[in-house]
Amino acid sequence: MGLVLGIDPGSLITGYGIVDERDGDLHAVIFGVLEAGSRETLARRLLTIGQGLNALFDKYKPASVALEKTFYAKNVDSVTKLGQARGVCLYEAARAQVPVFEYAPTEIKSSLAGSGRASKDQVQFLVRTLLKLPAMEKFDMSDALALAIHHSRISTTKNKIREMELNP
Amino acid sequence: MGLVLGIDPGSLITGYGIVDERDGDLHAVIFGVLEAGSRETLARRLLTIGQGLNALFDKYKPASVALEKTFYAKNVDSVTKLGQARGVCLYEAARAQVPVFEYAPTEIKSSLAGSGRASKDQVQFLVRTLLKLPAMEKFDMSDALALAIHHSRISTTKNKIREMELNP
Numbered sequence: 001m002g003l004v005l006g007i008d009p010g011s012l013i014t015g016y017g018i019v020d021e022r023d024g025d026l027h028a029v030i031f032g033v034l035e036a037g038s039r040e041t042l043a044r045r046l047l048t049i050g051q052g053l054n055a056l057f058d059k060y061k062p063a064s065v066a067l068e069k070t071f072y073a074k075n076v077d078s079v080t081k082l083g084q085a086r087g088v089c090l091y092e093a094a095r096a097q098v099p100v101f102e103y104a105p106t107e108i109k110s111s112l113a114g115s116g117r118a119s120k121d122q123v124q125f126l127v128r129t130l131l132k133l134p135a136m137e138k139f140d141m142s143d144a145l146a147l148a149i150h151h152s153r154i155s156t157t158k159n160k161i162r163e164m165e166l167n168p
Numbered sequence: 169m170g171l172v173l174g175i176d177p178g179s180l181i182t183g184y185g186i187v188d189e190r191d192g193d194l195h196a197v198i199f200g201v202l203e204a205g206s207r208e209t210l211a212r213r214l215l216t217i218g219q220g221l222n223a224l225f226d227k228y229k230p231a232s233v234a235l236e237k238t239f240y241a242k243n244v245d246s247v248t249k250l251g252q253a254r255g256v257c258l259y260e261a262a263r264a265q266v267p268v269f270e271y272a273p274t275e276i277k278s279s280l281a282g283s284g285r286a287s288k289d290q291v292q293f294l295v296r297t298l299l300k301l302p303a304m305e306k307f308d309m310s311d312a313l314a315l316a317i318h319h320s321r322i323s324t325t326k327n328k329i330r331e332m333e334l335n336p
Binding site: 042043044046047050070076079080081082083084085086087088090091093094095099100 | 210211212214215218238244247248249250251252253254255256258259261262263267268
């Protein structure tokens with residue numbers, strides 16, 4: 001099914017994580033954050049996100065992108081800022097011709113932790129356990145990996161169901 | 169002072185207009201809309217905006233971009249969609265290394281029509297008169313040209329003040 005790139009977009013920090021599924025096991029290929037620093041201009045911050053993702057698409061050629069869906073926010077300004085960062089993520093995925101699948105945070109938490117109200121700490125602990133990873137600096141990284149894990153699992157299940165249908 | 173590219177971003181239709189100032193007179197170089205159709209995917213719509221602007225930056229090499237500032241909205245969903253379109257505009261400007269200047273709609277209306285509450289019809293009429301243009305299909309075009317006109321005027325005034333300071 002190919003590599004899955006999870007992206008947790010943010011106007012200051014965008015988390016990313018690439019997950020690979022081999023023989024039913026999930027592995028982290030790479031993860032990190034794209035961060036330009038809060039003192040940088042908006043243009044420079046969006047460039048950091050877009051050019052960073054562009055390099056990831058080029059190098060790892062992920063088969064799909066799992067992106068965090070947004071539906072709540074503090075105010076118009078923060079929604080606009082987040083929307084701008086998401087726009088750059090969606091645009092770079094489209095330029096790389098990679099399909100994007102969007103998942104709500106509650107769906108990810110339910111899938112990984114069994115509860116839509118799981119804390120970021122719990123999600124990070126489960127991501128680290130599942131991918132056998134050491135401590136992780138930022139929640140943006142574990143949130144991005146959680147998106148990739150969730151999409152990988154869903155796609156694998158769908159493929160299995162398809163196989164069963166083909167070979168009953 | 170070079171060409172000014174005005175952009176009125178939208179998730180379905182993005183208006184653009186390039187204005188040139190020669191001997192104190194403003195001229196429209198090109199104007200139009202980037203529109204992918206409401207049935208297209210979000211990815212395809214953002215590609216239309218980004219690749220369209222990229223072509224404009226390449227061909228006309230504008231010295232600056234005048235972008236509509238947003239601060240109100242119906243709901244989170246529409247703010248996110250508009251934010252995504254703005255993100256692509258800002259990103260392409262940053263990739264082309266062209267500085268972006270943001271103006272609120274009320275500022276543009278005050279500057280052109282003398283009132284922050286002028287209608288889109290009035291703005292379009294004034295843009296057409298000022299640039300000696302025939303009828304215009306869409307308000308997105310006249311709004312984009314209005315942004316470019318406003319920025320050109322402001323920059324020209326600033327340059328004149330600077331000249332006066334240098335040669336008192």
